[in-house]
Amino acid sequence: MNHELSLLPVIVGLIGATGQAQPQPPPDAPDPRRWCTQIPRPANTALERVAESTDWFDIYRVEDGIYGFVEAKQFQEAISYLIVGTKSALMFDTGIGLMPIRPIVERLTSLPVEVVNSHSHYDHTGGNAEFDRILAVATPYTAENQAGFPHSDLAGEVAPEAFCSGPPAGADTAAFHTRRWRPTKTVADGDILDLGGRKLEVLQTPGHTPDALMLLDRERGLLFTGDSYYDGTIWLFVPETDFDAYDRSMARVAALAPGLKRLLPAHNTVSADPANLARALDAFRRVRKGEVKGLDLGDQKRFFRFSPFSILTSVPLLEGREGDRTKGGSGLSVWR
Numbered sequence: 001m002n003h004e005l006s007l008l009p010v011i012v013g014l015i016g017a018t019g020q021a022q023p024q025p026p027p028d029a030p031d032p033r034r035w036c037t038q039i040p041r042p043a044n045t046a047l048e049r050v051a052e053s054t055d056w057f058d059i060y061r062v063e064d065g066i067y068g069f070v071e072a073k074q075f076q077e078a079i080s081y082l083i084v085g086t087k088s089a090l091m092f093d094t095g096i097g098l099m100p101i102r103p104i105v106e107r108l109t110s111l112p113v114e115v116v117n118s119h120s121h122y123d124h125t126g127g128n129a130e131f132d133r134i135l136a137v138a139t140p141y142t143a144e145n146q147a148g149f150p151h152s153d154l155a156g157e158v159a160p161e162a163f164c165s166g167p168p169a170g171a172d173t174a175a176f177h178t179r180r181w182r183p184t185k186t187v188a189d190g191d192i193l194d195l196g197g198r199k200l201e202v203l204q205t206p207g208h209t210p211d212a213l214m215l216l217d218r219e220r221g222l223l224f225t226g227d228s229y230y231d232g233t234i235w236l237f238v239p240e241t242d243f244d245a246y247d248r249s250m251a252r253v254a255a256l257a258p259g260l261k262r263l264l265p266a267h268n269t270v271s272a273d274p275a276n277l278a279r280a281l282d283a284f285r286r287v288r289k290g291e292v293k294g295l296d297l298g299d300q301k302r303f304f305r306f307s308p309f310s311i312l313t314s315v316p317l318l319e320g321r322e323g324d325r326t327k328g329g330s331g332l333s334v335w336r
């Protein structure tokens, strides 16, 4: 995860569960409700919104055979992609899992569909259990996250303030959790996923999580970046985040930018400028070196504003601490 208003949990965290004795967020902290005035985002509405869209999923045709499923009414603004070849189709992520996604996918393609995830945080694997064929990288972190995430971890994601206009009709917010899913095959760096008429190369790009991966369509100049890059606040604060790995991964993909036409990120917008990979890497390095002034948001989190992205990280990581990356994590966990 996440994005400009993905600071919502930070603010909610500041407010605390009791709803009293609230330390106020700093006056220039981002407004957690602002995203409601930002959706639908122009970068998305510039594209065709297909008729199969629903009240919950805004589905945009990004390119021929590529559909971005945007969950814009919940503050994460998670995006999953359906990529259709001539022989098979691939879902890159399955959303937060609040509403069924497979029936919508099946309206768009009758081809067999496999799932692969940008990483195993809950907001990208929520619909995995709906699918029979799932490719996954073989990391201990991924294996732990396959159990799904309980409601107690995710209650804040379906709290009233998590939505612009309330939860979608039919959603069971009181019981919301993500279900266990099981991979049917492993994937690794360099694997080619051949959908027929379209080849996608798997790039393992750890950093945001140990199991982060991107998909590269070299022929068409497309890079599906997951949560390693999107326009918005990039989350690099949890214990499973690895700064050295993120640096290496971003340097690797930034070098690909001259051959890229478009980034397809996992939050906010279905299209972003490949030149921003190098800008994000440079910003990240300046943050690490202490060259940029950040804003403390409490809970050890520190926010660094850039444009069109920002970086949300944490003091322990800035101080060089390393978390246990073999344990699972929802993306919401905090340092102890």
Ligand SMILES: [Zn+2]
Binding pocket: 001, 002, 078, 121, 123, 124, 227, 266, 267
């Ligand atoms: Zn995410």
